[in-house]
Amino acid sequence: MSLETHEHHHEPGCGCGCQGDQPNPFEELEPVLDHYAAIPGSLITVLQKAQELYGFLSIELMRYIAIETHTSIAKVYGVATFYTQFRFEPVGKYLIMLCQGTACHVNGSKQVEEAVMDYLNIKEGETTPDGLFTLNNVACLGCCSLSPVMMINDDTYGQLTKDKVTHILAELKETAGNDAIESITQEVTA
Amino acid sequence: MKIIIGAGSCGIAAGAHKVQTAFEAIIAEKGLDLAVEQTGCIGTCYLEPIVDVVNDGGKKITFVNVTTDDTRRIIEDYVLGENELKELQISESDITMIGKQKRIVLRNSGLIDPERIEDYLAVDGYLAAKKCLTEMTSEEIIDTIKVAGLKGRGGAGFPTWFKWDAAKNSPGTTKYMVCNADEGDPGAFMDRSVLESDPHALIEGMLIGAKAIGANEGIIYVRAEYPLAIIRLQNAIDQAREKGFLGDNIFETGFDFDLRIKAGAGAFVCGEETALIASLEGERGMPRLKPPFPAQKGYWNKPTNINNVETFANVPWIFRNGGDAYAALGTAESKGTKVFALTGKIKKGGLVEIPMGLTLHDVIFDIGGGIKQDKAFKAVQMGGPSGGCIPASLLDTQIDYAEITKTGAIMGSGGMVVMDETTCMVDMARFFLDFTCKESCGKCTYCRVGTTRMLEILNRITQGEGSDGDIELLEELCYKIKDGSLCGLGQTAPNPVLTTIKYFRNEYEDHIYHHKCTAKSCKPLLTYTIDAEKCVGCGACKKNCPVDAITGEKKKVHEIDQDICIKCGKCFSVCKFDSVIID
Numbered sequence: 130m131s132l133e134t135h136e137h138h139h140e141p142g143c144g145c146g147c148q149g150d151q152p153n154p155f156e157e158l159e160p161v162l163d164h165y166a167a168i169p170g171s172l173i174t175v176l177q178k179a180q181e182l183y184g185f186l187s188i189e190l191m192r193y194i195a196i197e198t199h200t201s202i203a204k205v206y207g208v209a210t211f212y213t214q215f216r217f218e219p220v221g222k223y224l225i226m227l228c229q230g231t232a233c234h235v236n237g238s239k240q241v242e243e244a245v246m247d248y249l250n251i252k253e254g255e256t257t258p259d260g261l262f263t264l265n266n267v268a269c270l271g272c273c274s275l276s277p278v279m280m281i282n283d284d285t286y287g288q289l290t291k292d293k294v295t296h297i298l299a300e301l302k303e304t305a306g307n308d309a310i311e312s313i314t315q316e317v318t319a
Numbered sequence: 320m321k322i323i324i325g326a327g328s329c330g331i332a333a334g335a336h337k338v339q340t341a342f343e344a345i346i347a348e349k350g351l352d353l354a355v356e357q358t359g360c361i362g363t364c365y366l367e368p369i370v371d372v373v374n375d376g377g378k379k380i381t382f383v384n385v386t387t388d389d390t391r392r393i394i395e396d397y398v399l400g401e402n403e404l405k406e407l408q409i410s411e412s413d414i415t416m417i418g419k420q421k422r423i424v425l426r427n428s429g430l431i432d433p434e435r436i437e438d439y440l441a442v443d444g445y446l447a448a449k450k451c452l453t454e455m456t457s458e459e460i461i462d463t464i465k466v467a468g469l470k471g472r473g474g475a476g477f478p479t480w481f482k483w484d485a486a487k488n489s490p491g492t493t494k495y496m497v498c499n500a501d502e503g504d505p506g507a508f509m510d511r512s513v514l515e516s517d518p519h520a521l522i523e524g525m526l527i528g529a530k531a532i533g534a535n536e537g538i539i540y541v542r543a544e545y546p547l548a549i550i551r552l553q554n555a556i557d558q559a560r561e562k563g564f565l566g567d568n569i570f571e572t573g574f575d576f577d578l579r580i581k582a583g584a585g586a587f588v589c590g591e592e593t594a595l596i597a598s599l600e601g602e603r604g605m606p607r608l609k610p611p612f613p614a615q616k617g618y619w620n621k622p623t624n625i626n627n628v629e630t631f632a633n634v635p636w637i638f639r640n641g642g643d644a645y646a647a648l649g650t651a652e653s654k655g656t657k658v659f660a661l662t663g664k665i666k667k668g669g670l671v672e673i674p675m676g677l678t679l680h681d682v683i684f685d686i687g688g689g690i691k692q693d694k695a696f697k698a699v700q701m702g703g704p705s706g707g708c709i710p711a712s713l714l715d716t717q718i719d720y721a722e723i724t725k726t727g728a729i730m731g732s733g734g735m736v737v738m739d740e741t742t743c744m745v746d747m748a749r750f751f752l753d754f755t756c757k758e759s760c761g762k763c764t765y766c767r768v769g770t771t772r773m774l775e776i777l778n779r780i781t782q783g784e785g786s787d788g789d790i791e792l793l794e795e796l797c798y799k800i801k802d803g804s805l806c807g808l809g810q811t812a813p814n815p816v817l818t819t820i821k822y823f824r825n826e827y828e829d830h831i832y833h834h835k836c837t838a839k840s841c842k843p844l845l846t847y848t849i850d851a852e853k854c855v856g857c858g859a860c861k862k863n864c865p866v867d868a869i870t871g872e873k874k875k876v877h878e879i880d881q882d883i884c885i886k887c888g889k890c891f892s893v894c895k896f897d898s899v900i901i902d
């Protein structure tokens with residue numbers, strides 16, 4: 130991160146968390162803000178890009194967006210909380226989006242959810258203590274003919290059963306474990 | 320010769336990418352001169368991954384449910400050998416199932432590569448737009464749509480020509496053409512399939528509509544859960560712009576039109592027109608009172624026309640084949656075709672497009688192959704959270720806007736969720752109320768608080784704590800919510816409850832008065848016992864019971880203490896000898 134200070138002019142305690150003289154923690158968002166400044170009605174898009182960059186919308190981040198877009202923090206918070214896509218807490222490495230749409234419900238998504246909750250010991254909306262998995266329910270991923278369906282990050286899994294879902298999660302856990310070992314070994318050898 | 324792989328979201332979820340990689344590896348290994356291409360979704364999702372092998376003479380053989388192991392056989396035995404691999408090929412009955420359909424909206428789905436505009440042009444793409452822009456006036460375009468009798472496919476079924484005419488006649492020079500690709504009904508994916516499989520059909524339809532109403536700017540509002548659709552659509556827009564079908568002076572006519580995508584952020588209510596407009600403007604997606612209608616004051620208060628994806632996808636076909644040809648299909652009041660997403664307890668789930676006027680029985684049994692495991696059909700849900708459940712006694716109902724409405728359900732956007740004897744109708748009602756209650760924007764008290772109260776009652780009933788008068792209380796709330804809500808969400812939220820009370824009142828009564836769930840779906844109403852005849856005393860249930868409700872010595876019959884049992888169902892799922900009985 131560069132040592133450039135904030136573009137906007139603030140004093141310590143201005144509310145955006147910048148202290149006026151510190152490096153901007155949200156520097157990567159600047160090009161996005163610049164691009165959309167000229168396009169009215171872009172608040173949702175800006176929030177989506179911000180979430181893409183930082184994984185979730187922290188209060189500091191929303192405050193920063195409010196100041197930069199010359200809107201009130203209440204407006205930003207109001208819009209963000211209206212839409213289920215926005216998250217206000219960090220998510221795990223694997224975001225499980227479990228479909229609870231009609232087709233999936235009829236074909237047993239509740240049992241799948243129970244299996245996930247049992248296996249990971251978390252409830253909907255929670256993240257495992259090791260930061261690996263977050264469980265979110267969603268309404269229809271559009272693959273209803275393969276129901277019950279879930280998406281983990283960018284991959285879709287269909288025709289789930291209790292056994293299948295625990296198997297998938299176990300595999301991901303293992304991959305994550307191997308990745309961690311690999312990165313440690315790399316660090317050690319480097 | 321080339322290999323074409325179905326790569327819609329459903330195909331990919333079923334393993335299309337893995338199959339593609341496997342083919343590419345074998346082709347490289349053998350040094351073959353064989354192209355691997357992709358296409359969208361043909362609609363027979365239960366057969367995915369689907370692979371077409373097309374020889375140089377154009378002969379096509381379709382292999383279904385292809386696994387990575389099958390890929391080597393297809394190359395070695397079929398492509399390089401003489402074996403036709405009949406056992407991997409699509410069956411005759413599946414071909415007849417596709418043959419019973421009438422494909423207008425899905426005319427290119429699963430046949431062309433959605434990422435190549437050349438493929439769309441090769442099937443006469445953009446010719447309809449050219450005709451409309453170069454040879455027809457706005458009035459003539461709208462008239463053709465009127466002759467066709469096209470109604471909006473987003474749910475309400477409002478005549479499309481009427482909306483276009485209103486937007487055209489609205490004063491002002493800045494107008495907008497908006498496509499509603501929010502596809503909020505959970506359990507429906509017709510629009511996703513069009514966006515992923517034939518995005519240019521939507522773009523062409525919007526271009527024609529834009530010319531008709533005089534709009535120079537268009538926006539497609541796509542739901543956030545459809546990442547692949549957004550990528551393919553953006554790609555298609557870029558290609559269309561490059562070819563001059565979007566941008567300035569299209570077909571040298573002086574008409575300008577450009578398009579952009581706006582990704583939704585997950586709110587069912589944003590499918591409602593005025594909420595969608597608020598969302599486009601970056602606000603909370605709260606509906607507002609109509610009038611003024613969007614045709615008068617829409618996006619940034621300018622005249623705006625909003626149509627559904629499927630509505631637009633019909634438009635190019637109508638101009639190539641004539642309004643009369645479209646109107647020749649269907650019933651007196653409902654013209655053309657309708658796409659349905661057939662899901663739930665159905666054997667052959669997927670997308671089907673049929674002429675209006677067929678019966679529900681035709682669709683579910685003749686095309687969809689009937690109920691999984693040949694269980695008894697109980698009901699079909701149409702219209703999602705705004706619709707209702709249609710029982711077996713009304714299976715002869717025609718697919719027609721008015722006929723479906725008579726049942727208490729609605730045509731809706733095309734979700735058709737089939738339910739069998741194991742689906743509890745009270746639980747279905749609870750499921751939809753849970754959905755609408757969460758999705759209510761909160762503006763109207765009846766919608767916000769009313770749905771919450773209804774959900775509480777339904778929760779009680781499905782937990783075995785229902786009481787006398789609950790059904791009547793539900794009905795009263797239903798009518799109050801219908802009257803006291805501003806937008807379609809609240810006005811239709813009671814429909815799933817009203818239709819299930821109307822057709823399955825006995826199930827409500829069983830839950831309330833007899834503490835019984837005949838579908839054996841509401842867990843708190845079930846009792847778990849062990850069949851002494853069958854129990855071998857393996858002890859699996861005892862080990863897995865979370866509350867130690869099971870007693871019994873090894874190799875002796877086990878028993879469940881009903882006072883301790885919390886009805887979690889663990890013992891049932893772990894018993895390998897089917898000795899746990901649910902009642």
Ligand SMILES: Cc1cc2nc3c(=O)[nH]c(=O)nc-3n(C[C@H](O)[C@H](O)[C@H](O)COP(=O)(O)O)c2cc1C
Nearest residue numbers: 471472473499502503590591592626627630807808
């Ligand atoms: C709560 C609610 C949700 C809706 N969701 C959708 C939707 O997801 N997709 C859609 O096309 N129409 C939806 N509609 C209907 C639209 O408001 C509108 O009628 C439709 O987009 C108009 O297009 P059409 O005339 O082509 O059908 C919804 C309506 C309501 C009240």
Ligand code: SF4
Nearest residue numbers: 760762763766806809
């Ligand atoms: S009916 Fe419900 S969703 Fe519609 S405006 Fe009122 S509160 Fe909002």
Ligand code: SF4
Nearest residue numbers: 864884885887888890
């Ligand atoms: S249903 Fe659950 S609580 Fe009851 S006996 Fe079986 S395992 Fe134990």
Ligand code: FES
Nearest residue numbers: 228230233270273
């Ligand atoms: S209902 Fe689960 S994918 Fe549609």
